[in-house]
Structure formats: C-alpha cells, structure tokens
Amino acid sequence: xxxxxxxxxxxxxxxxxxxxxxxxxxxxLEDMLKFTASVREWMSQDEKNIIAIHCKGGKGR
Numbered sequence: 001x002x003x004x005x006x007x008x009x010x011x012x013x014x015x016x017x018x019x020x021x022x023x024x025x026x027x028x029l030e031d032m033l034k035f036t037a038s039v040r041e042w043m044s045q046d047e048k049n050i051i052a053i054h055c056k057g058g059k060g061r
Contacts, residue, residue, distance in 0.1 A: 015042075 009016040019035060021027045027035075042049055 006018060007016065017035065017038060019027050019031045039051055042051065
C-alpha cells in the first residue's frame, strides 16, 4: 500500500498514528500491542480525549 495517500496530520494537531496493513489481512500482533498501549496512555491523560479509527481497506477504494 505504498501508494496510499494519508491525511495531513496538521488537521489532527499532529496526533496521528498509522498502521500499514495489506488488504484482507490482519495487523501484526506487535503493531496492535503498540497501538493499544498508545491508546491507553492517550485516554488516561484526559477524560475528554477520544480516538478515531479509519480503515481504508475493502470496498469503495
């Protein structure tokens, strides 16, 4: 998925993480563990913090 264009991180205050996954596959366990640790840290910083997950895979690409 080298050719995929990402979002400009400035629109999200540079608080963006990307995990690259080949279509029709699952993310690597190591990537998911890092991601969930990052989410836990972010959520614990402020009760108003939220996360959003956007998957570009599948239909409509």
